[in-house]
Each structure stands twice: as structure tokens, then as C-alpha cells.
Amino acid sequence: MNIITISREFGSGGRELGKRLADELGFSYFDTEIVSGIAEKSKLDEGYVDYVLENGVMNQIPITFSHSFSFLPYLSFGAADIFAEQRNIIRELAAGDNCIIVGRNADVFLEKEKPLRIFVYADMQSKIKRCMDRAPEGEKLTAKEMERKIKQVDKARANSHSIIADVAWGDKRGYDICVNTSNTVIKDIIPAVAQFARAWLSSK
Amino acid sequence: MNIITISREFGSGGRELGKRLADELGFSYFDTEIVSGIAEKSKLDEGYVDYVLENGVMNQIPITFSHSFSFLPYLSFGAADIFAEQRNIIRELAAGDNCIIVGRNADVFLEKEKPLRIFVYADMQSKIKRCMDRAPEGEKLTAKEMERKIKQVDKARANSHSIIADVAWGDKRGYDICVNTSNTVIKDIIPAVAQFARAWLSSK
Numbered sequence: 001m002n003i004i005t006i007s008r009e010f011g012s013g014g015r016e017l018g019k020r021l022a023d024e025l026g027f028s029y030f031d032t033e034i035v036s037g038i039a040e041k042s043k044l045d046e047g048y049v050d051y052v053l054e055n056g057v058m059n060q061i062p063i064t065f066s067h068s069f070s071f072l073p074y075l076s077f078g079a080a081d082i083f084a085e086q087r088n089i090i091r092e093l094a095a096g097d098n099c100i101i102v103g104r105n106a107d108v109f110l111e112k113e114k115p116l117r118i119f120v121y122a123d124m125q126s127k128i129k130r131c132m133d134r135a136p137e138g139e140k141l142t143a144k145e146m147e148r149k150i151k152q153v154d155k156a157r158a159n160s161h162s163i164i165a166d167v168a169w170g171d172k173r174g175y176d177i178c179v180n181t182s183n184t185v186i187k188d189i190i191p192a193v194a195q196f197a198r199a200w201l202s203s204k
Numbered sequence: 205m206n207i208i209t210i211s212r213e214f215g216s217g218g219r220e221l222g223k224r225l226a227d228e229l230g231f232s233y234f235d236t237e238i239v240s241g242i243a244e245k246s247k248l249d250e251g252y253v254d255y256v257l258e259n260g261v262m263n264q265i266p267i268t269f270s271h272s273f274s275f276l277p278y279l280s281f282g283a284a285d286i287f288a289e290q291r292n293i294i295r296e297l298a299a300g301d302n303c304i305i306v307g308r309n310a311d312v313f314l315e316k317e318k319p320l321r322i323f324v325y326a327d328m329q330s331k332i333k334r335c336m337d338r339a340p341e342g343e344k345l346t347a348k349e350m351e352r353k354i355k356q357v358d359k360a361r362a363n364s365h366s367i368i369a370d371v372a373w374g375d376k377r378g379y380d381i382c383v384n385t386s387n388t389v390i391k392d393i394i395p396a397v398a399q400f401a402r403a404w405l406s407s408k
């Protein structure tokens with residue numbers, strides 16, 4: 001099975017790159033499927049599962065999710081179980097088909113399967129611009145606020161990664177190839193990344 | 205003109221990657237040509253020029269080169285001039301032909317020409333193995349000594365880079381793509397890198 005994992009800085013366009021790359025290569029694409037799979041198995045709120053996975057711990061449970069675990073699921077299905085379930089679901093998905101998995105620490109969980117591990121990054125200015133261009137209707141953050149948000153999200157990703165990996169999130173030694181998307185239209189570099197991926201996967 | 209610069213950790217196989225990539229793409233390949241060009245213009249010893257460029261400063265001049273600058277050249281052509289000449293020669297070379305330049309801070313000197321900037325790296329174990337497999341006849345370093353040598357060479361490269369660049373040597377933000385050669389036969393990943401390079405250059 002050919003597997004590509006994509007880790008990415010918030011605002012670097014990594015998710016778009018993953019989606020387009022999957023289209024280009026004819027691979028399955030998994031991202032939110034992992035969260036909804038865990039939510040289904042655990043009967044927990046999807047937003048809550050996502051929060052635990054993105055932040056690595058459940059020590060500060062946001063009030064918005066509190067209604068969803070007032071009973072048994074909360075007691076019987078803790079953060080450690082969510083992580084374990086994430087690993088199981090990622091492995092199931094990866095065993096079924098050539099695929100691209102974005103985020104979710106799939107690079108670490110699938111280490112033995114020797115996926116092509118891509119890290120997507122960009123300079124802060126490019127990330128702020130990309131985020132502001134694509135902000136959901138009604139979100140009106142200043143550039144400074146956006147920078148803070150980008151740093152927060154990436155810090156949470158780094159935390160969540162550090163629980164299970166030896167090499168720090170974003171450290172190039174943890175990836176096979178790192179791609180800089182500063183000042184780049186994602187669509188334009190898809191042929192480059194796709195051709196690299198095809199040749200790399202076929203050489204292994 | 206299509207330009208590719210290759211920066212690399214010592215022992216990562218970056219030079220071999222550059223040479224093979226140049227063959228694959230039909231580009232000119234420049235490496236020691238830069239040193240010999242400067243030596244010729246300045247009438248300085250090639251080994252000394254190389255030492256200054258690799259170490260960034262000339263505060264500790266190795267005794268082996270001392271004979272070559274006992275007179276005028278040393279006084280009239282200092283480290284700053286060597287750096288300036290390096291910049292000139294790199295720009296001349298890059299203006300002439302599609303080319304690949306390995307090391308020599310070409311990524312920084314050619315910033316305006318928007319080259320494809322590649323960084324080649326590997327884990328320490330792979331680098332030690334590669335260096336020991338290819339050690340010149342008579343060099344008998346232990347793995348520990350080799351690790352020290354690798355760190356020394358890379359430290360010197362980082363120093364030399366820091367004189368002219370804002371982003372630290374090896375920091376992925378200073379490159380367009382970073383390629384991990386751990387446990388990799390360089391020849392096997394040339395098609396992947398070449399296809400990436402062709403598509404990337406044609407998208408710019």
C-alpha cells in the first residue's frame with residue numbers, strides 16, 4: 001500500500017495540498033474521517049474528540065463540550081482511549097487503500113508502514129495572508145490576532161505530537177521531505193510534489 | 205536561467221545528489237570551480253580560500269597555508285574580499301547557463317534570481333555510515349571521531365552562512381524543499397528530486 005502523511009503548519013496550505021495531491025495521484029484522502037470514526041465508536045462529541053486530539057490532553061475541557069460527557073462515555077473513554085482509537089482507525093484506513101492522511105500524527109502511528117512523510121510550512125507573513133484570505137464569513141481577526149491564532153494551533157499540534165514521538169513536530173528530521181509554500185499558489189506546485197511522490201514511492 | 209542551489213549537511217550525500225541531479229537535468233554543475241576561480245583572481249592558495257569560505261572567518265589561519273600569504277596577497281586580499289569575490293563568481297556562473305551550485309552560500313548570494321533552494325540532510329547514524337564507507341584511503345576515524353568531524357564541518361558552514369543570511373543555515377524556512385537522505389541510496393531518489401525540480405522550475 002502506498003501511504004503519504006502530511007503534517008503542516010496552520011495556514012501553510014497543507015490541507016489543500018493534501019486534497020489536491022490525492023486527486024492528482026488517485027489516492028484516498030483522510031482527514032476529518034478519523035475524528036468522526038472515533039466519535040462514532042466512543043459515542044463522544046466530534047468537537048470534543050477533535051479538541052483532545054489537537055491539544056494532546058484533556059485537562060482543560062472547554063465548556064462548549066461539557067454536555068456531551070456528563071455520563072458514562074466520559075468515564076469509560078478518556079484521552080488515552082481516544083489516542084489509542086485514533087491509532088487503530090489510522091491503521092485501518094491505511095491498510096485498505098493507497099491514501100493520504102493529513103495531520104492526526106499519522107506519520108508517527110504509521111512509522112512501520114514507511115509512508116512518505118511530507119511536512120508543509122511557510123513564513124509567517126504568507127500564513128497570515130492565506131488565513132485572512134480564507135477566513136470564514138464573520139471572522140474578523142487582525143493580522144496580529146491571526147498570528148497569535150496560528151502560533152496557538154501549531155503549539156497544540158506540537159504538544160499532541162510530543163506525547164507519542166521522539167522527534168519534535170516540525171523538526172525536519174522527522175520527515176522525508178519538507179515543502180515551503182511561502183508566496184506559492186498551492187495548485188501550481190502540485191505537479192512537482194506529485195511527481196516527487198510517485199518516484200519516491202516507486203523507489204521504496 | 206534555471207538555477208538550483210544545494211545546501212547540505214556533511215555526510216548527507218548532498219554533493220553526490222547535486223552531481224547526479226545535474227547529469228539528469230543536463231545542467232552545469234559548480235562546486236570547486238568557485239574556489240579555484242577565487243584563488244586564480246586573488247593569487248591565493250586554493251586550500252586557504254576554501255578554508256576561509258568554509259569557516260567564515262580567517263582569525264585562526266592554519267599553519268599549512270601560511271606559506272601562501274606571507275607577502276602581498278594576504279594584505280591586499282582579506283576574508284571580506286574573498287567573500288565578495290565568491291559572490292561575483294557565483295553570479296557570473298549562474299548568469300551563463302542552467303546550473304546547480306553546491307554549497308558556497310549560493311542560496312543567499314542568488315536570492316534575487318529565485319533559485320530552487322534544496323537542503324539535503326540525514327540522521328547522524330546515516331551520515332556517519334556514509335562518511336566511513338567513503339573515507340579516503342588511510343583515514344581511519346572511529347564512529348565517535350567521525351561524528352565530531354561532521355559536527356565541526358556543519359558548525360563551520362553555519363558560521364559562514366550566518367555572516368550573510370538572516371535565516372540560520374539548515375533552518376527549513378531558508379529553503380524551498382528539504383530532502384531527507386537517511387537510509388537512502390542517493391541514486392534511487394534522483395528521479396524523485398529531478399521531477400520535482402523540473403515541475404517546480406517550470407511553475408515559476
